[in-house]
Amino acid sequence: MKEKTDVLQGTLALMVLKTLDVLGSLHGYGIARRIEQISGNLLAVNQGTLYPVLLKLEQEGAIASEWGASENNRRARFYRLTREGRKQLRAETQDWEQTAAIIGRFFEAKAEDLS
């Protein structure tokens, strides 16, 4: 069984959760656009990679999805955060901040700080 569980996918999942947390119910394209905007196109990811992540989150129960109509009245699948997802987001945000803080401190630390 081969699965992509690299850092990118993990962070992508976190971005999806945060996006849905901020913007509420959204379809796949909308999520992709939003991530693109926020990251300022720095994140050179194929938009397609989003869908396996969405499916995985849905299977884990972090998000739920249903068919709806998009802005221009097209059928689209809308994703929204579940309660479980909110909990997961909180926990992962905390983890992420902690990790980032630790890494940050490592980068700032100079040799004489330890003496």
Next chain:
Amino acid sequence: MKSLRRFFARLANLATRRGQDERLKEEIEGHITLQTEENLRAGLSPVEARRQAMLKFGGVEAMKQDYRAVHGLQFIETFFQDIRFAIRSLRRTPGLTAFVVITLALGIGMTSGTFSMVDGLIFRPYPVPHPNGVVTLVSTTHDSNFDDFSYREYLDIRDKTKSYDGVIANADMEAVGFSAEPGATPRIKGGMMVSGNYFHVLGVEPRLGRGFREDEDQVPGRDAVVVLGPDFWRHEFASDPTVLGRTIRLNGTEFTVIGVAPDTFPGMLTFAHPDFYMPLAMARVFTTDLRKNFFEDRDDRELNVKARLKPGTTLEQARNELAVLAKNFESEYPKVNRSRSAAVYTQFQTRTIEDDNWKFGVIFVILALAVLLVACTNVAGLLLSRARARTREIAVRLALGAGRFRLIRLLLTESLILASLGGLAGIVIGYGIVVWFHTKESVVFMTELPMALPFHMDRRVLLACVALGVLSAILCGLAPALQSTRVDLVNGLKSAEGDAPGRKRMWGRNVLVVAQVAMSLMLLTASFLMARSFQHSLLDGTSFAKDHLLMTGFDPRLVQYNAVQTQQFYKLLAERMREAPGVQSEALMQNVPLGTGDFDGVAFVPDGFQMPRDRENFTSTMDTVDEGYFETMAIPILRGRGFLATDTPDAPRVAVVNERFAKHFWPGADAVGKHIRLDSRAGTLVEIVGVAQTIKYESTFEKPMDFVYMPLAQHPVARMVLMLRSSGDPLQLVQPVKDVVRTLDPNLPLLQMRSFEDLYLNQAVKGPGIAIQLVGSMGVVGLLLAIAGLYGLVAYNVSRRTREIGIRMALGAASSDVLRLVMGKGIVLVGIGTAIGLAMGFALEQLMNSMLFNAGGVDILAYVIVVPSMFLVTMLAAYVPARRASKIAPIQALRYE
């Protein structure tokens, strides 16, 4: 938790895959449309807008793969794909598939059929709750590591040990005269005396009524109660639930039925299923040693003792405890317990020490496994050639990017399907073998007692079938799979199967040829050896009389005779039968040679023999016979005399020993006139008055053994067999016997009344013949498989070299050169195979000799017949294609593909 939920979601998705694919497609379509619209708004041309949108989205197919991987269980999904693919490709070659399935089925079927035998004889757990806790306690001496305990000893063990949650005892199952109504003539049934705690300790809950209470086993002769076996209750009482409280008569004594054992408990014995159980306290009603007091004598050892280990107590602790107890016995009762120890056995140890039949089972399984191996080699060879023929297909797949592991998996799936089919068919064949065993049941057990073969096609054997199937799939599938995926892509794509016979590639097939020759050679030598040594055994030591003999069994205890009455009865019986018309001679014996009963043992000290320091006595098998025995059975007395009417109870004690006994203890001297003392140095003095020829006593396959005869008049025994020699048909004497017995006691049942020749043929010839048939058919099947496989392999190997042969001939080689080239290779391979096969056959022969019988070393004839025929087959297999190759025009051969 999360991963578990995902797993189930994905499992469920397997079923709804189509819908999910639709959903993804629609989502992608929507996504790209939205992006295209966006791009249009940004001012791109419609075509460019869509192209940019698709670029941004990325590779759709790769994403779909990822999506599916998340979505379902890829492993299972591809597994189903593999199965579908494998079935399709197997159906393309139905002939090959059928051959492979049949081959594997024969191998698996034979192995599982014979495994059911070993399972029944050794491994199947006791039919009680927590069977692993049940251990067997035995008394041991120098000559026996499986002796029984006496009643007194049992009580001591029960009361003085702390390792057990209960210690139980049972006597052997014995013939009991049973009648439901007071007036009815008793019929022979199998009853077993057990201790009062028997059912309780084993954890067996009666299906009706109750088991024995402990107090029902305390006062000799007080509680005449009986628990029925499930089959007996069904057949004799038509499953009547009101049987409880009813009175039945056992050996003429009234017993009250108190319970019925459950169907799950056919009994603790391997072969016998007792009809009913009686408490030990009622021993006086049943067959115990006439010369001893069952309840008092510490050397009246007739009880098999089992116990349930306390949880947490190790076998080692139990052993130590019992060893200490045995030491105490020895110092407390030196007279009867000198140099006697005790041991605790697990179920496995008990079954393997108690009974030798499992050895046959093990040999059968070894042979069946050899058949299975031959079958696997066959199949491996076939799959290999099949894989070779698919070189191009595999090369194409590899070129298109299929992983090697993935291809191996695909090929293994194919062999797994083949093996599953073979395993299913093998179950059918194995079942057939078990049924066949059961049709021989009446031959094996010529007795009135409830005996049955313990061979069943149960869950455990089925499990073995499945395991064998998987094992053979891997065995015969892995090598071809590994080899055929190691393809040189360029060459593979260029031609379908033409390749230079690279050393590495040929190696696999050569190994198969060698293995096949070796295996089948081993099989054949083994079956040859068994068949021939069986013939030897039949001729050897069986020169005693068999024809014109009528045998009738008597057990006066069935009608409550005491020792004196019993002796009187046999005396009168012998006298009157001798005078009856048509009777040439008469004999009484406790057991007939090669019959169904067990011989007694006798402990003795040979006079003037230097006993080893740590030994109290020797033991030997013995029979009790009357003065007509040696003449009637035509067993020659080599020196001295047989028994005479003057060897009365008051006369000096005498015995006759066999030749082996005489040579054993008095080598180079005449045994006649020497003495032995019974039991110990201080025991009764017995003079040896004659030496009889050594014959076979217990089984056709036994090795020569020491044997002692005692005269009935001086050594009273309850159960005896009357043997009458007739001038004409022995069955004509049936009526005279009945008449005489009626004048003596009309109530006495006649047991096992039949022609001795019939019994002999069944017990000594047909019974072992079953083993020979089984081994023989395994040998034949193995040989046929091996020939088919060998022929195929060799012929295939040669035909693959058609092009090479064409080139050689184009360059001027004569057809004789070609033949020599091809055949030479075959001869080398068969030569190696023969050498290995001979070594294995020889090893197996040694094993069989040491386990079962002495066939007298190496059987040359087996090799003389088997080796050349294997050579011949291989040569033929190499010759036919080689000849064809040498005949074709070179230009054709070069084009040949």
